[in-house]
Amino acid sequence: MLRKISKALFGKRSKPTTPEQHTASSDSTSPHEASPAGRARLNDLDLSQADIIERDEHCISRRHISPNALKVLYRLGDAGYHAFLVGGGVRDLLLGDTPKDFDISTNATPEQIKQLFRNAMIIGRRFKIVHLRFGREIIEVTTFRAHHDAQNEFDDSSSNRSIKGLDSAHSSTGMILRDNVYGDINDDALRRDFTANALYYTVDGFRIIDFAGGLDDIDRRLLRMIGDPATRYREDPVRLLRAIRFAAKLDFDIEKNTRAPMNELAPLLESISPARLFDETLKLLTGGQAEKTLALLRQFRVGDILFPATMACSRDANSPEARLLTLAMRNTDKRLAQDKTVTPAFLYAALLWPPLQQALRKHGGDNPGITEQQDMANRVILDQLRITAIPKRFSIATREIWELQLRLQTRTRRAVESVYAHPRFRAAYDFLLLREDAGEELDGLGQWWTDFQNGDKNQQEQMLAGLGKGQTGKRRRRRKPRRKPAEKAGDNA
Structure with a gap:
């Protein structure tokens, strides 16, 4: 037009x-x-x-x-x-x-x-x-x-020292290592x-x-690669992610030749540093079109490289795991449209929740405790860190959101007061509602916490009183038993 x-x-x-x-x-x-x-x-x-x-x-x-x-x-x-x-x-x-x-x-x-x-x-x-x-x-x-000097080719394991001083260099797979010509x-x-x-x-x-x-x-409204698409993707595999990001953000169709090699070349992303992939993942999911981006990640198998465990256990679109991911991305888009903040910790809590639940079902038994959850959470996050280098401040927050899910289910006075005062309570509560919306059966837990938050102090006290004999305040310290005085040597003579 x-x-x-x-x-x-x-x-x-x-x-x-x-x-x-x-x-x-x-x-x-x-x-x-x-x-x-x-x-x-x-x-x-x-x-x-x-x-x-x-x-x-x-x-x-x-x-x-x-x-x-x-x-x-x-x-x-x-x-x-x-x-x-x-x-x-x-x-x-x-x-x-x-x-x-x-x-x-x-x-x-x-x-x-x-x-x-x-x-x-x-x-x-x-x-x-x-x-x-x-x-x-x-x-x-x-x-x-x-353009680059075709002679400056190095294998994929070449160190920065090998290409030091060069303005132009590329790997044996075609990836650009230096681009200062x-x-x-x-x-x-x-x-x-x-x-x-x-x-x-x-x-x-x-x-x-x-x-x-x-x-x-x-x-x-067409996204078209300049030059031969396969060659350009090999030069910088992150272009696979940029194609998806722009298609979702701009509501463009990916031109057929640009689209054709994407599935085949998706494994090239494994050569990109985890730190860069973390940054690119955030760009994908915080551009205001996370729900559409998730669908494209599935369509072009790029998601299998970025989040292999997540994609493997959420392929059924009607499963609670798949619905949770879709709802999480939809809520992310809504928050961004309202100029609200989105934390990577919450995004990763949602993205890695399906593999965490699968791991707990497989190794944690029917009713895993907090120790089993912590162990499985560490394993799931460690596996993801090998792909996207989640900064520690976010991975810790992700773990806390998960740990609070179990504590939110413990409705005693002491547990409720402790969880309600936790810095991650709001994020954990939002995640609880997300789980319920996705179809997890939690016996009205989300509504109870909603009523508790919306109530005034008197209403909250009534709700706490209805929990029974939940303890409050500090635990009484158990008094150590007194040591008996040493017996005199002559008493047993």
């Missing part, structure tokens, strides 16, 4: 008139030198292979762009460098959404960027980027990337993952540069 309206109103999009206009400057300056004439101009670039969308042909306005991002674009341009707003920020603005962050791509190297901005920090080894911090906002700036904007566009992310916005005339038909794909 965007493209059709543009053509109807404005005719065919403009392209550079003659290649000579765009190659002349490249003869006198390298891609990473500032323009000798001062401010960089779009006409200095060879854009003969791109569509140029003029300001009156698109809906992006500077009013919707972060002032800090604009500041970076103008400062780089004034210094003679080409700089563009790129990626998800441009895509989201075209879709009428508010971007979560703004990324910039430029022909300035990280060192040149740092010379221009005192607040610049160069981060990363595999992929050098620059973070510009403005208060709580971070603008990410990257240098145009180019710089090029021009044409190279950079072809190195991006999806066509919808290969759109460049410039403050020089406020135009959009489209190298890969991204605007058409946005119009058709």
Whole structure:
């Protein structure tokens, strides 16, 4: 629709008139030198292979762009460098959404960027980027990337020491190990993952540069990989997760060629570090479309790699385990839509609850106690840690939510008062309701705790009194028996 309206109103999009206009400057300056004439101009670039969308042909306005991002674009341009707003920020603005962050791509190297901005920090080894911090906002700036040297191949077990000093390196399976070969904007566009992310916005005339038909794909709500999908997934297997995340978040269909190798290549994710997979998992589940994401994880077998035990014991869509996962993701989406917080501890408590219950049924008997639960919980979390490195502060909280499930069932005065005062009570209570909604039979436990919370002090005291002789206060210390005085030696004579 965007493209059709543009053509109807404005005719065919403009392209550079003659290649000579765009190659002349490249003869006198390298891609990473500032323009000798001062401010960089779009006409200095060879854009003969791109569509140029003029300001009156698109809906992006500077009013919707972060002032800090604009500041970076103008400062780089004034210094003679080409700089563009790129990626998800441009895509989201075209879709009428508010971007979560703004990324910039430029022909300035990280060192040149740092010379221009005192607040610049160069981060990363595999992929050098620059973070510009403005208060709580971070603008990410990257240098145009180019293709890799095919000779720099290493086996998958190669250490960082083996590739130290190299700008480009890849593994025997095709995964990129170093990605610091710089090029021009044409190279950079072809190195991006999806066509919808290969759109460049410039403050020089406020135009959009489209190298890969991204605007058409946005119009058709289609997620299409740039280049050969299998090769691109091998370069970075996390693109499998990005495909699922964008498809769910944007409500896009994954184009058939982009979709075709996903199941076969899902095991490549096993080569990604657990720490990175944890971060990517959070992005998947906290983007506002967790329920849809869960369905896609199942469809493309990626879930079997990320959460093998969870998927194995929740394949029946009508089982309480599967319903609990669906409801947990749905509730997560609702909370995010209401600007409420979502803790990874609760997400992992839900995701790993099915394998925990299966382990308890298998090894803990019919009525496992708290010790058996703790042992099984440790095993389940340890197995998951080998895949996604859950930080300790979250794994501890997950265990506490689980442990409180057993304590919530013990309705004596002492147990109720203790659980109600626990810092994780609210999360444990929410999890209890989730279990009931999923079909677990808990004999009205959720309603009892709901009534207790909603009652005033008198009502709570009446409910506690109805529990019987539940003890309160401190236990009486048992007095040690007095030691008998030692008998005199002569008494037994």
